[in-house]
Amino acid sequence: MKAAVIVFPGSNCDRDAAVALEAATGAPPAMVWHGDAELPKTDVIVVPGGFSYGDYLRSGAMAAHSPVMREVVARAKAGTPVLGICNGFQVLTETGLLPGVLMRNRSLRFICKDVHLKVERDDTLYTNGYAAGSVIRIPVAHKDGNYFTDDETLARLEGEGRIAFRYCSAEGTVDDAANPNGSRNNIAGLYNESGTVLGMMPHPERLADPALGGTDGAPIFSSIVERLQ
């Protein structure tokens, strides 16, 4: 299975994503520089975390307009799986591949800590390695992770089962106290209509190695391999 990681000026979790992908697929992914003319043919594309273009206008806004993203959008529309993590999620919303926006955290502060997530479904490309309803522990590290969309879209997302993860307590309670950033409906991750595109604020690649204190993030990567191999 072949994976590609897109690298923008200012990406900084590209290596971390590559390490996790290599652990899952057994081969190092292609690292694709945003200015590279060609995006190689791959089975999955990862848009990693970081601060593309410094996140200076809006998080992810400038990266979303880079030429390589035009190609990523085209591939995604043709069915290639695309996983956006943190800044990658922000980029995907700015391209319109996923609805809504990630606004400034309600505390207005950057927040880096482990959070608990409720896995909503276990029948998707990305989550078949988890049990639906299970609670996993994965870190977040962002200043703009406050998911917002209008009521109508929110209702549609809920109705279509497109929420991937919700912030919850260690016991699995989804409530405001467990919401680190103010996201509507505690949304931490979201699928596109076909379930082939996933955007999520937490960083599964940071807890996919026992030496780092946990492996709850690893099934995201192994699920993809499981499904696509």
Next chain:
Amino acid sequence: MSGGAPAKKSEGGLSPALIAEHGLSQDEYARILETLGREPTLTELGIVSVMWSEHCSYKSSRIWLKTLPTEGPQVIEGPGENAGVVDLGDGQAAVFKMESHNHPSYIEPYQGAATGVGGIMRDVFTMGARPVANMNALRFGSPEHAKTRHLVSGVVSGIGDYGNCMGVPTIGGETNFDSRYDGNILVNAMCVGLVDANRIFKSAARGVGLPVVYVGSKTGRDGIHGATMASAEFDDASEEKRPTVQVGDPFTEKLLLEACLELMAEDAIVGIQDMGAAGLTSSSVEMADKGGVGIELNLDHVPCREEAMTAYEMMLSESQERMLMVLKPGAEPIAEKIFKKWELDFAVIGITTDTGRFIIKHDGEVEADLPLSALADGAPIYERPHAPKPKLATVTADDVPAPNSLLGALQEMMGGPHLCSRRWIWEQYDHMVMADTVARPGGDAGVVRVHGTSKGLAVSCDVTPRYCAGDAFEGAKQAVAECWRNLTAAGADPLAITDCMNFGSPERPEIMGEFVDAVKGMGEACTALSFPVVSGNVSLYNETNGTAIPPTPAVGGVGLIPDIAHMGQMAIAEGQALVVLGETKGALGMSLYQEHATGAFTGAPPPVDLECEKRAGDLVRDLIRKGTVSAVHDVSDGGLLVAVAEMALAGKTGVTLQAETPLAPHAFWFGEDQGRYVVAVEASRLRELLLQAASSGVPALAIGTSGGDALQLEGEPPLPLGGLRSTYEEWLPDYMSAGRG
């Protein structure tokens, strides 16, 4: 390009006021006249003034810094380069340094702290290393002071935003509140990088006729010294007074980092130096001086952000995110290609020469023509008068009243500014990016795995300013010892330190006395612990209206954990026996309990016995590596009871304490005797541990067992862990949110 016309004359001569505004004394100016045999131009005056400033020349501190131990088998590069380098084995090395950004952070906390972080990272990647960990040591004024909250908020978000954007984890630091910093906060930032030991880059520009290349951001009128003068001289009367604050651009710095590392993989660079304080001036002078060559710059080629910048302004600008390089002949195209790829400015702005002169041309004129020897080594060196400080009396247990309840006092202390959790700070720092952080903030040392290996790099920042205020010699010793102890508690072999010497005005003999004492104390501890100084920074004149900060010799240490499978950590499990290693004598002078009980810090700080320190640390490291102990924490601020409480909170388990001691209970539990650790062992291995301690000559005393969900001391009602955790965790967030709606 060489020699050329004599430097242009400054019209009308330089007034004494102008000279004074450049921070030059009359004697120093006379020395310039003598060296040049003529009056300097304005640009030359600016260049000499920054090169002879305390910041660049270390003129008050140099003779003392030279006395510090800087060598050891592990040292690859000691002080003198942009950062120190120590050997990690397997062909790898760690590059690290700490630096202050105190004054700018007081003026504009967000940008001041951010650019401090940017500057220290440049020092590290200039040497070819990829930064892998940041730390920050912060001293704020009293929580009651009107500006403190604003300063904490700005400094922390500035540090966070810069490091987070760079993608370098900030894995720890330290934070103090003390009214003596009300008017002069301290922001000291440390960076650690990783490099292949045979790919270390230095700054010397060896070779004549080589291209001098400018890369990074454009130059603006940021942070130009003597800005009051500059605005009077150069500005239209109508123009607003120019701000001297530098704004950080972490995105550009990230590009600069990647571009530099990419170029460093090629065979293109002779020497490289970041443009930090005194920008283009100090970087070019240092490169030429170290390479033993002359240098000639043509400022017409300097990428400028603003119109009509003068030579004076370009030479003194402190615009951030810039580097100067001397390339191998013919390497320009490859370098240019890389910097263009990363969308950074690239310009050949000069050439190395064999004239030994520093020549600056602009608009067809020679703006400066100075002998390099006068700029670097020719800077004045002062042996300033220093007055010793009388030693303070030892405080005994009788001098400090006992509390009604030890656990009650504990809870109050842990719910206050000195001991409360710093989580509010470190959760604003990305401490996990790079996916190698194996010990996050909150413990004794932060630890990052050496990427791709099972080795760990442990890092800690330490100094206890109240000890230094009482006795700078013992305080500096203690800072080194505590840093060594924190690394040890993580299971690391301490390798070397960097320091940041923050003091008041060296022109006052009592302050100079503190400085001298601190250097001596630091040197003594470094020697005894084989923990040499490989880099550092001095920040003087931290005073307002004649009131100086307490002497603050901050120490940043790096240690190596051979295998992260054997790392020390402080969370205790249930069912463990707790033992304190090292001798408890009940030292209450300058202790947090003393202040809690009496409202003041007085008397002599706890002394450090370096031999005992070494024995206890070596034992602890061995116990960690053999797996004898399941948890370790050093005893520092607040004493034994605080150390145990921190371990209990980390492990989410209660403890029941009792100890046989002839000391008064408050002296035993709150005394801040040095050289101690609390360790947890399986009850079945307690005997083994006590025997090993005895044969190592380290006092060991069992003080209790873990279990339950409260702290318990005989004769007192239990203190539930939940309540303790709330007071401990809530103080800082509550403090920071007070004053908001």
Next chain:
Amino acid sequence: MKARITITLKQGVLDPQGKAIEGALHALGFGGVDDVRQGKYIEVALSESDPEAAKAEVERMCEALLANTVIENYSYELEAA
């Protein structure tokens, strides 16, 4: 020409920054503050000198990049440089 572009959040979109500023103003004793909204201000210097063409260009910029029209509105003024 110079374009002065103001980008504001649409009505109904939560504005955490505005709320925080409002709270801080109240805490500072500015009791008469009823509501605060934060937006962005961007100045763009254009080489285009024809107002109509400049207008079209600014609108394209706003739609393409400067504003996220899911949550933001924009308005602008043009001024001869």
Next chain:
Amino acid sequence: MKARITITLKQGVLDPQGKAIEGALHALGFGGVDDVRQGKYIEVALSESDPEAAKAEVERMCEALLANTVIENYSYELEAA
């Protein structure tokens, strides 16, 4: 009354945001963009109805909180609500 406050960086202060937006606009093909500066825009609804008093209040707010006068300038317009 309503105050529309614009906060801009002082002349000569580095504006990384503006520079990055400029780069992105160029990359998107907006070649005629010469310079971009980014600032903040803040709308404050005031219960004060006297223009002079409102003016004084807005200025105090800007000095005390809204603008970082070390590096920023502010300007504002008042409008009857």
